[in-house]
Amino acid sequence: MCEHKPLRVTVWNEFFHEQELPEIRAVYPNGIHECLRGFLEKEQDVAVTCVTLDMPHQGITEELLRNTDVLIWWSHARQDDVTDETVRLVKEAVLSGMGLIALHSAHYSKIMQALLGTTMTLHWKHGDREKLWCVNPTHPIARGVPACVDIPEEEMYGEAFDIPKPDDIIFIGWFASGYVFRSGVTFTRGLGRIFYFQPGHEEAPVYEHPHIQRIITNAVRWARPACRREAPPQNVEEK
């Protein structure tokens, strides 16, 4: 009943804004990835590896993914620099069972587009305030999270959000400027579980928020594969 094996999380961060812009560096001095690592490793059984876009192979190798239970992905300004080979490796790993958590502007990453098939487009505006409402209180990702989480500073993401129908809508975001958004949604693709979570614009320390940390921690546990294959399934002829 107790899972004693460590839960191996890899955080992939574009790590661009934090290096280029002093005001973002002030928010996340060591990068968003280190902030995520910081709270995830407070969990006794979680081990985090951080990789970034500028590393060799864009930080992604087959071996790393084979040893990753859940991949967290944060990307924004340099989505286009991610290579087809990186996308292929991540997609194969998800279809084989690896969990994927796409944060904030990673909705528009090539990997999310490749897995979900739609444009993943939305409406957006800087400088808003969000109230994140839970509409699925029995979902494991909502465990221990209050009915409403206040995020005083957040970029607005609004509908229409061009995603396939999610398996579950867990959170709906209310924005002071008059918009709503399906801010926390799950998908299954192949054997892999995917959670897209909208909060986390780089200009405010959203990932320091304890309830946001709780949600991401819950999501990591939820996305952990029960079974993992060597490779995605093939067509099989029965005799």
Place this chain on the structure above:
Amino acid sequence: MCEHKPLRVTVWNEFFHEQELPEIRAVYPNGIHECLRGFLEKEQDVAVTCVTLDMPHQGITEELLRNTDVLIWWSHARQDDVTDETVRLVKEAVLSGMGLIALHSAHYSKIMQALLGTTMTLHWKHGDREKLWCVNPTHPIARGVPACVDIPEEEMYGEAFDIPKPDDIIFIGWFASGYVFRSGVTFTRGLGRIFYFQPGHEEAPVYEHPHIQRIITNAVRWARPACRREAPPQNVEEK
């Protein structure tokens, strides 16, 4: 391809507030049901019958339901007065194929509770403003409806809304006071299609709003049964 048969809509209205309170009567002088009839009958092929709680048999008979394609239900203050027999007749008709559109506070009607099985409870507050966002632009109920409909005066209905997972979420409501709500949702029960639509608090002329009228008209067409049985299905022994 063209359906030439008339679409037979029955509007059931509690018809209480409009008779008891002059300020509500000022909004709907002939009752909410007559307002609904007014715009629905602008459709060439739609024929509307109106019934109210104080009529014999609470306005509901087996014969009426047999000749109803889609039943619209508005109820609020007198939900408890609806008899078990009325609920039974409506439920059987829905399970046999009749469409049902439950408006506003009819979320909490006995008939919705009997069909959906949950408490149908929510949070609420008087005196709010709503923006109704479409999150399902391909759904027939959203045809011709703009991405956002502004409702200047509306009662707030907020999450958590205790409903089963809908077949489709078509509209999400944003409320100025900080709440969100799954304001337009569909269900199928037996052969019957159900649309719950939150706008329509009696204190403001919400059903005079052309986009709201468009949504309800679309819903009536969508909920029309393709097939209709004499009675709900039975267990069948195969030989």
Place this chain on the structure above:
Amino acid sequence: MCEHKPLRVTVWNEFFHEQELPEIRAVYPNGIHECLRGFLEKEQDVAVTCVTLDMPHQGITEELLRNTDVLIWWSHARQDDVTDETVRLVKEAVLSGMGLIALHSAHYSKIMQALLGTTMTLHWKHGDREKLWCVNPTHPIARGVPACVDIPEEEMYGEAFDIPKPDDIIFIGWFASGYVFRSGVTFTRGLGRIFYFQPGHEEAPVYEHPHIQRIITNAVRWARPACRREAPPQNVEEK
């Protein structure tokens, strides 16, 4: 991370066939409930209470349900004898978070009808053979279960099965006589998780089958409430 609290399962069995018919008693000498208890209690953290229809209060009291994490329900010939009060108590407990596993002919129990709102009817035939196919390999209820489970003797249950759209379809049954059935399906109602599982006709020792035992054990873990309320939710006025 490890849940140290015992998982409290209550098995409710009609316990009629096993007492009335020697050939059924031969299959389950101590009743279906004791067979279920037998394999569930092999799990270190599971504690099982068995109750039957002929006990005082039909075996169901508010106190028992308050101390039940997951209720398993087997009923068939005496569904009609279950009182409205028993149904009300179980329904309230489910809506407040208690898990419910309805086995075999319990599809047609009053409690399933009250929670799901449809007739729950189907087609059936005695004396068939079933192959149970998993169509949702990532679901926790399918963990450790092979792609296909062979059940040499089983009553046929066939479509159309008049249920609401399930949250998830985990198993589809193939029957040698030419029928298919959505044999393992989940629902959420209020805070409670529900699993309906078709195998388990009383004339063959289906619940002795190790894969069937694995599925029911998985389902008990899956249906365990993360949060449990004192009572179902109420409408709440916000100020």
Place this chain on the structure above:
Amino acid sequence: MCEHKPLRVTVWNEFFHEQELPEIRAVYPNGIHECLRGFLEKEQDVAVTCVTLDMPHQGITEELLRNTDVLIWWSHARQDDVTDETVRLVKEAVLSGMGLIALHSAHYSKIMQALLGTTMTLHWKHGDREKLWCVNPTHPIARGVPACVDIPEEEMYGEAFDIPKPDDIIFIGWFASGYVFRSGVTFTRGLGRIFYFQPGHEEAPVYEHPHIQRIITNAVRWARPACRREAPPQNVEEK
């Protein structure tokens, strides 16, 4: 209310087996596409264009797609020959609103993989018999179709079928050799509706079957776009 505009269907056929193999040519002398055209054009308002893989541009141009309401796709032996450019054009058209019906082995077409994101793999075996059961009798695609359609000769396609969770499962296939399959499933991607339908192995005249023709005709009507954009949606900044 009546849609007087013609419904423009394009049938894309690989058209390989019918030319290469005399025994397939005997089944579909003019190609599968002409068989499909034959029954679709019996509908007064349907106009069909047929194109095949060996035509210039693989039969697919932006202009053709702009004038296509619903595209039917049959492919098998030469899936790999379809170019990335053809896939891109079809995918953009679907995301902009064009309907897509993928028949039989087109589950494994590049276009279905690009739209759905999974491997679309399954199990298969030649020389089987199928019974196609309707599990969603209220769906427009099931209108006028009996509860069970017998297909005396069909290739077996079996679970696990690696697809995302469908919007709706309309048909489940039973195969005499012991397999089941989600044989008729719908998806929405962007503004486009997608229907995958398993029957139609080229060795038997499955598309001559009146109930199969009824299903495909229903699907064409269901997949017709209510709204169609010039291009897939973009991210939009709100001011």
